[in-house]
Amino acid sequence: MNAPLIVEISLIALLAITLVYCIVLERKLSALRKGQDGLKQTIVELNGAIATAGASMRTLKHAAAGAAETLDARLESARAMIDELSLMTASGERIAERIAQGPVAKGSPAKNPMLPASLLGRLDALRPQAMGNMR
Numbered sequence: 451m452n453a454p455l456i457v458e459i460s461l462i463a464l465l466a467i468t469l470v471y472c473i474v475l476e477r478k479l480s481a482l483r484k485g486q487d488g489l490k491q492t493i494v495e496l497n498g499a500i501a502t503a504g505a506s507m508r509t510l511k512h513a514a515a516g517a518a519e520t521l522d523a524r525l526e527s528a529r530a531m532i533d534e535l536s537l538m539t540a541s542g543e544r545i546a547e548r549i550a551q552g553p554v555a556k557g558s559p560a561k562n563p564m565l566p567a568s569l570l571g572r573l574d575a576l577r578p579q580a581m582g583n584m585r
Contacts, residue, residue, distance in 0.1 A: 550574065
């Protein structure tokens with residue numbers, strides 16, 4: 451065999467190997483581009499989800515602030531009612547004690563003629579329960 455033929459066959463073989471390598475490389479680059487496009491889409495979707503979450507957080511914060519204001523107003527109203535009820539309970543206790551004691555006549559204590567004895571007994575029985583509930 452002559453030398454030029456061997457060189458040309460070697461060149462054909464090297465070109466065939468180069469062609470196969472280029473085909474393999476093009477497939478890998480194509481897969482990389484597809485992966486990159488998928489990554490871009492994922493990043494776009496992630497940005498959208500982050501924006502939606504931020505808007506939801508702002509809405510939630512606004513709703514929580516409104517609920518806190520409403521709760522504060524109701525708490526203030528409840529405290530005022532507690533104070534009023536405490537005053538009414540104390541006043542009622544004083545009135546009940548005066549009714550139970552009855553008018554004091556000169557010389558000897560008299561029973562209250564306006565309340566029957568059975569009612570006075572019930573008041574005396576309820577007084578320790580009411581005092582226990584207030585504590």
